[in-house]
Amino acid sequence: MRRRAVIIGGGPNGLTAATALAQHGGRNAWDVTLVEGRANLGGLAAHREFHPGFFAPGPLADTSRFSPALAAELHLERHGLSFKGGQRGGLIAPGPAHPSIWIDPDDEAATTRSIAAICPADADAYRAFRGLIERLTPPVASLFNGPLPPAVPADPGDWLSLVGHAARLRRLSDRDIFELLRLIPLPVADWMDSTFETPALQAGLAHAGIVDTFLGPRSAGSSATLLLLATTSGASVEGGAGALLAALTAAASAAGANLRTDCAAAGIEVSAGRVSAVTLEDGTSLAADAVLLACHPGAGLLELISPRQLDSELAQAVQNHRSRGTAATLHLALDSLPAPFGQAAIAGAAHVTRLRTSPALEQLERSFNGIRYGELPESPALAVSAPSARGEVTATGEPLAPAGAALLSIHASFVPHDGWTAERRTALEATILKTLAPSIPDLAEHILASHLVTPADLEAEFNLPGGNPHHGEHALDQLLGLRPAPDLDRLPGGLLLASGGTHPGGGLTGIPGSLAASAASAAPRAKSSRA
Ligand SMILES: Cc1cc2nc3c(=O)[nH]c(=O)nc-3n(C[C@H](O)[C@H](O)[C@H](O)COP(=O)(O)OP(=O)(O)OC[C@H]3O[C@@H](n4cnc5c(N)ncnc54)[C@H](O)[C@@H]3O)c2cc1C
Known part of the structure; x- marks a missing residue:
């Protein structure tokens, strides 16, 4: 039986995770649904028209941290992605x-x-x-x-x-x-x-x-x-962040991922210590064997999960994760x-x-x-x-x-802020x-x-507590196994962090999303999803 993954957040990391999981075949195949609260995919990296014919990029157009190796793994070249050096x-x-x-x-x-x-x-x-x-x-x-x-x-x-x-x-x-x-x-x-x-x-x-x-x-x-x-950082994506998002979206869709916009998650259900479903704002429930949080860790863990279902020390550490937009x-x-x-x-x-x-x-x-x-x-x-x-x-x-x-x-x-x-x-x-x-x-x-x-605009528009675009400040005490908190193995089974707020951090890298997809696939199957 195919496992079901729900990815919350359609930024670069959510799209990377959706592509990686949806491309798995055979015994490791997944039914993937990505839910994005906003009207368009791309998260902070998406563009918006602020004056007729002028489109403001989210990021400062630095795509030099998206690794060509990850792009090759996801076959993004089949969806028009190419790199060029000399852009830094x-x-x-x-x-x-x-x-x-x-x-x-x-x-x-x-x-x-x-x-x-x-x-x-x-x-x-x-x-x-x-x-x-x-x-x-x-x-x-x-x-x-x-x-x-x-x-x-x-x-x-x-x-x-x-x-x-x-x-x-x-x-x-x-x-x-x-x-x-x-x-x-x-x-x-x-x-x-x-x-x-x-x-x-x-x-x-x-x-x-x-x-x-x-x-x-x-x-x-x-x-x-x-x-x-x-x-x-190394070579940059030809066409910038827009071209990267276009390739990720096309690759995820081609692999069968269901990408839903205007579709905010309102809750994550946990039963017997494992995630079981994601509830949407309209009350619909999506059954899930794995839930990948490709939104800010605080917005996901502290707002979508009942405090009774989250280890209290872990919740406190996530609360303390500094995420000030500056x-x-x-x-x-x-x-x-x-x-x-x-x-x-x-x-x-x-x-x-x-x-x-x-x-x-x-x-x-x-x-x-x-x-x-x-x-x-x-x-x-x-x-x-x-x-x-x-x-x-x-x-x-x-x-x-x-x-x-x-x-x-x-x-x-x-x-x-x-x-x-x-x-x-x-x-x-x-x-x-x-x-x-x-x-x-x-x-x-x-x-x-x-x-x-401003940071307050980012917070309000992207459900980004504190307004830091990396979903947490990059600081020595907030990197590696401390991002966003130690002991992530205390999370409910099947729940994985997949945004810039977790290792290895923010930026247009796709790596947190790709690592979460690998971890979801490597995890033992829950009893309900066994064939
Ligand atoms: C001004 C600026 C300049 C930047 N410049 C660069 C740069 O030059 N190079 C670079 O590498 N990085 C840059 N960044 C950072 C980069 O954009 C982010 O690190 C990257 O977008 C993080 O990707 P993500 O997928 O983890 O999260 P995001 O892009 O934040 O996406 C998360 C998504 O989750 C959605 N979401 C939140 N809650 C819910 C919910 N309950 N239900 C459904 N969806 C939800 C949000 O709407 C959002 O679309 C910049 C950012 C900004 C703001």
């Missing part, structure tokens, strides 16, 4: 008082040329920095691209997994192992300060350590965030792309579609100060992306902006544009319309 480059452009620097992890020659024009010693330091990242990638990426290593090995498979991780670590020199141990708790400001001389380079690289976290550059653990992102995104519809995006020659690069603005670590740290007291930053740290200039599309294949026009998405750290009156929204928008003005002086002349998304 960006300009550090704090304004006329500072020289612009082109950073492209995929093009060391162009990067070091750009840095050497300002500081030859920093060009050498960058080569050494990238070399370290490349060497640390195998052990770190294998930890964050696969299942958790077992804390207590129980069978030969567990031992093999542990030996594999140990072997990848042993391939590092002693010096690199000590460097890895030193970097994990280190504030990213200290790492950058001890590595580079140019303030804008220090700040531009440090930015990756603080995005969507509650960590400033001088906070412990911010180097680990940078390391995690740098070691788990960034807002301002999308701008532009009549055309302004400088410096047209100034490829400055950067020595073919195409500029990403930009960072912080001139120095001190300014990055100052931008973090206000959020501790619920205040707006005076000068937020900005990461700007022009996905329309990279030819990205929505999940239905539309370009993100009309021909000749452009979409600019500006990700502003650190903004508070609460207090979003109309005045405060206007104030933040003005602050973002003022901060960006030295980097893009003529921006205001090009703006046709704007659309601001």
